[in-house]
Amino acid sequence: MRQTAVVILNWNGRQHLEQFLPSVVAHTPAAVEIVVADNGSTDDSVPFLREHYPAIKVITLSENYGFAEGYNRALEQVDAEYFVLLNSDVEVSAGWIEPLIATLSNNRHIAAVAPKLRSYGYRDRFEYAGAAGGFIDILGYPFCRGRILSTVEQDQGQYDVAREVFWASGAAFCCRADVFRMLGGFDADFFAHMEEIDLCWRMQLAGYRIMVEPRSVVYHLGGGTLPNESPQKLYLNYRNNLSMLFKCAPTWQRIIVAVVRPICDMLSAVIYFLRGDKALGQATLRAYRDFLDDHKELNRKRQAIRSSCKAESQQIYKGSIILRYAFGKKTFGDMMK
Numbered sequence: 001m002r003q004t005a006v007v008i009l010n011w012n013g014r015q016h017l018e019q020f021l022p023s024v025v026a027h028t029p030a031a032v033e034i035v036v037a038d039n040g041s042t043d044d045s046v047p048f049l050r051e052h053y054p055a056i057k058v059i060t061l062s063e064n065y066g067f068a069e070g071y072n073r074a075l076e077q078v079d080a081e082y083f084v085l086l087n088s089d090v091e092v093s094a095g096w097i098e099p100l101i102a103t104l105s106n107n108r109h110i111a112a113v114a115p116k117l118r119s120y121g122y123r124d125r126f127e128y129a130g131a132a133g134g135f136i137d138i139l140g141y142p143f144c145r146g147r148i149l150s151t152v153e154q155d156q157g158q159y160d161v162a163r164e165v166f167w168a169s170g171a172a173f174c175c176r177a178d179v180f181r182m183l184g185g186f187d188a189d190f191f192a193h194m195e196e197i198d199l200c201w202r203m204q205l206a207g208y209r210i211m212v213e214p215r216s217v218v219y220h221l222g223g224g225t226l227p228n229e230s231p232q233k234l235y236l237n238y239r240n241n242l243s244m245l246f247k248c249a250p251t252w253q254r255i256i257v258a259v260v261r262p263i264c265d266m267l268s269a270v271i272y273f274l275r276g277d278k279a280l281g282q283a284t285l286r287a288y289r290d291f292l293d294d295h296k297e298l299n300r301k302r303q304a305i306r307s308s309c310k311a312e313s314q315q316i317y318k319g320s321i322i323l324r325y326a327f328g329k330k331t332f333g334d335m336m337k
Helices: 012-028 046-050 066-075 098-106 177-182 195-205 231-248 251-274 278-294 295-307 321-326
Strands: 002-010 032-038 057-061 080-088 090-092 110-119 134-137 142-144 164-165 172-176 208-219
Touching: 002 012, 002 066, 002 110, 012 032, 012 046, 012 090, 032 046, 032 066, 046 057, 057 066, 066 177, 080 090, 080 098, 080 177, 098 110, 098 172, 098 208, 134 195, 172 177, 195 208, 195 231, 195 295, 231 251, 231 278, 231 295, 251 278, 278 295
Parallel strands: 002 032, 002 080, 032 057, 110 208
Antiparallel strands: 080 172, 090 208, 110 172, 134 142, 164 208
16 A cells, blocks of 8 residues: 555546646655546547556546546545545645645544645635635635635735644545545535535544645646536535535534525525526526435435534634625635634
């Protein structure tokens, strides 16, 4: 067994592999195995890898299983103590992996750790998908150190202290293989989006901690699979977020969510319709429909998760980021005051 394996999930991302894989090869120690798991691509990703990177292990999946099930299936074929899951559109920097592995090696109670995510296109700014560590508020809305809703901060070293967080971004996600497997990996029903937040929550309920280590810096392009205004992306984010809350949240939080979230989300749907974004409004409604249709299966999952709960997460923000954002608290530093 190798200590560490970097696993990149690819779907029709030949151009991303050509652009970003050289940095991974250049800045990853030789002792670390690099694996590309191909999620049923129909482009020339696999021939490209076999021609230009014969030393890289390639796992081929028969179809596009999405991020969640794709990684679950791929990691069944990877034998390592630590997994580093890396998006195909991430550029890594010198010394990026060592602080992540040190974090896990030095504390058995840490299950996952994230690097600092900066924007590939605007390199002095944080990247939306993870910035300097992720959190959720009382209603389940995700935010980051360095990104609140649509406001993304410039990285001026203000979040350069390693600390415990609620979630580590799936764009660059380093975790213990044994904990990943013990918890059943990602929830395959999510397909894509929110699956890493869901897993981090389950890790915390199992008694583990999630960290961010800003000494490790990577640059994420973002939006490589689904654009930000994609109805399918919006649908998955809404549906999966509601499913995660149903499965993992303590009873007191579920009560608040059940009362307030439908009001907030239906208001968002109305705004989409009023501004002419019919597809986005319909995606929001469809997410609620499918979430309610999945109630029986979600209840089964909740019982399994909550029955073995060892600790509640202490990293849930007890306020509403939407409310505080409306009153001018648009940075993480301001939000925490």
